[in-house]
Structure formats: structure tokens, C-alpha cells
Amino acid sequence: MRGWDFERSPSISLKGQWEFYPNAFLSQKDLKQVPERERQYVQVPGDWSSAFPNAADSYGYGTYRLRILVDQQLEQPYTFWIQEIEAASRIEINGEHIGGLGVPATTAETTKPWKASYTATYTAGDAKVIELLIQSANFQRPHNGGIIKDIYFGSQAAVDTERWYSIGLQMATFLILLLHGLYAGILFVFKPRQKEFLFFLLLLFCVAIKTVIDYDNLMLLWFPIPYAWALKIELLSYIWQPLLMILLVRRLSNAGGETTSRLFRVYLFLLSLYWHRPSGCTFLPSCFPCII
Missing domain, CATH: 2.60.120.260 (Galactose-binding domain-like)
Structure with a gap:
């Protein structure tokens, strides 16, 4: 240098x-x-x-x-x-x-x-x-x-300057996602039969949590979360996002054919393997990389 x-x-x-x-x-x-x-x-x-x-x-x-x-x-x-x-x-x-x-x-x-x-x-x-x-x-x-x-x-x-700029963008993203999630939650309260509002709320919540628990790990600065639970939350936010996106698209497009439903059940089964504890793993109930 x-x-x-x-x-x-x-x-x-x-x-x-x-x-x-x-x-x-x-x-x-x-x-x-x-x-x-x-x-x-x-x-x-x-x-x-x-x-x-x-x-x-x-x-x-x-x-x-x-x-x-x-x-x-x-x-x-x-x-x-x-x-x-x-x-x-x-x-x-x-x-x-x-x-x-x-x-x-x-x-x-x-x-x-x-x-x-x-x-x-x-x-x-x-x-x-x-x-x-x-x-x-x-x-x-x-x-x-x-x-x-x-x-x-x-x-x-x-x-x-660069670090606080990064943290500021993460905070802004987190708050914007929560604000839109609040809108979806209010709409779901008034129209509880329209489950797409609930799926959209949960999807935004997962993305918001992923934003502050990765990158600069802001959530760990706010709350004294143990390392193991921080990793569990991060992995759960990863696997819930595609699931909620599929549920939202199915709801909006009325896709409910027999073939589609069968594939969706297979996908749910694969996600449920997250909770299976591989032999020799003493850290998590399951480690997501271990099942892929």
C-alpha cells in the first residue's frame, strides 16, 4: 500500500x-x-x-x-x-x-x-x-x-462512512418492508378470507428479518440472541421465503390442479426435512446444507 x-x-x-x-x-x-x-x-x-x-x-x-x-x-x-x-x-x-x-x-x-x-x-x-x-x-x-x-x-x-452507509441502507430496507407488511396485515384484518394478504405479510417479515440478521447482523446488536439461534433464524428465513412466494402465487393465480398440488406437497415434504436431525450433528436440529 x-x-x-x-x-x-x-x-x-x-x-x-x-x-x-x-x-x-x-x-x-x-x-x-x-x-x-x-x-x-x-x-x-x-x-x-x-x-x-x-x-x-x-x-x-x-x-x-x-x-x-x-x-x-x-x-x-x-x-x-x-x-x-x-x-x-x-x-x-x-x-x-x-x-x-x-x-x-x-x-x-x-x-x-x-x-x-x-x-x-x-x-x-x-x-x-x-x-x-x-x-x-x-x-x-x-x-x-x-x-x-x-x-x-x-x-x-x-x-x-462506508460501514454506516451500509447499515443505514439495511435499516431503511428493514423499516420499509415492515411498513408494507403493516399495510398487508391491516387489509387481512378487514378481509380475513383473502389469505394472500397474510402470505404477503409473512413474506415481507421473512425478508426483513433476513436483512437484519445477515450482512452487518444488526439484529444481534439489538437483542442478545445466542449464536445457535441466530443461525437457525437465518436458515428459517431462507427456506420460508420460497414457500411463501409459492403460496402467494398459487393464491393469486388460483393454481390448484392435481399435478400442481402433488408437486407442492412434495416441496413441503422436502422443506420439512429441515427439522430432521442428521446423524452426527450436535449443533442444530438440522443443518440446512446437510440436506441439500
Whole structure:
């Protein structure tokens, strides 16, 4: 990043190949003692399962490392916008602990997961190298582990502007969806036989919940929802949306033929498999990726 004008430029995504040390929580002082053969490279953002070749899932823990070379001495701090790390993380920059979410640990019993986006700010002073270490642990999601969404880096003003702009759009979308849902609910109260108003209300509610429980995870900032329930709500909002859309279209088009009804019952049966608990799954009543 030498030659980059942080004062006048937007934040940049740190996507690409990062150093990764599986099965180790490292700080800056530990790096010199780590053998070269233990270092691997993984794609960020992305699932880290390639770093655990003998594992059948994405469970595990490890440390990401990235060195950023800078030459501009800012009057404001540098800021990292961490959108999502599964499922707990701790951030260290140049040997200084500056943030994190949840409690990463070496076992599922001691790891405390948390799902939300957050920022980490660092005042570099006259430092020309920013060495970023992210310790992460995942024992909750079998198909996604590590840094699974972009990390953005820039001046504090640039990152805060972009993040709050994103949050503002999500809030506006959430409120607009709830407002239209309120209209549909009022119409259903006056005409309870017209079920399409009820289906439309539930559809808008699901989309609204999906908006604030994903992206920047605003719902988890408003309510102390446990990680497991947050994931359940997110998956339920996903599978209810197509179901409600089909119900709404069937109601509006009066599509109720024998073939259509049979296909619809098959679809309902497939959705009901969500509540079937696959063998070996100890996290959810069922994990949606496990049935597809």
C-alpha cells in the first residue's frame, strides 16, 4: 500500500492469499519460533478447510497473518472492517490486541461464538509495516470456517462512512418492508378470507428479518440472541421465503390442479426435512446444507 493516498481514497478489500497457521494461536512474538513448513496459504474470503486436509469438515482453529506495507503517516487511525469470521475471532496488530468477537479456543466447549460485523482501529504512528494477526476458531458450522466475507482496510473516516452507509441502507430496507407488511396485515384484518394478504405479510417479515440478521447482523446488536439461534433464524428465513412466494402465487393465480398440488406437497415434504436431525450433528436440529 505504499504510495496509496488513504486520506482521499475509499477503503480496499484485502482479498487474496493470506498466510495461515492451522491448529495454532500465534502472536507476533511466536512467529519466529514457528517452522516454515507449518505455514500455509488460504484464500480470503473463503472457507479454510483446504488448510485441514485430513478433516471432513471446517471445524478447527488457526491464525491468519497479513503484512501491509505503508509509507503515509496519517493524522487519523487505520481501521479494519471485519464483516464475518466464523465463529469467534481475536485481532492483534504489531503485537497489540485491538479487538475481536467471541472467544476463540482450541475446543468446542471453550469456544464462545458470536456472529456480527465489527471494526478494529489501530494508530500506526510512524510505523511502516502493519502486521495483522487474526486468531479464529470454528466448531459450530461444518461447511464454513475462518474469514468468509471481505475484510476492508482504510482510514477511519473512509471505513466508518462506508460501514454506516451500509447499515443505514439495511435499516431503511428493514423499516420499509415492515411498513408494507403493516399495510398487508391491516387489509387481512378487514378481509380475513383473502389469505394472500397474510402470505404477503409473512413474506415481507421473512425478508426483513433476513436483512437484519445477515450482512452487518444488526439484529444481534439489538437483542442478545445466542449464536445457535441466530443461525437457525437465518436458515428459517431462507427456506420460508420460497414457500411463501409459492403460496402467494398459487393464491393469486388460483393454481390448484392435481399435478400442481402433488408437486407442492412434495416441496413441503422436502422443506420439512429441515427439522430432521442428521446423524452426527450436535449443533442444530438440522443443518440446512446437510440436506441439500
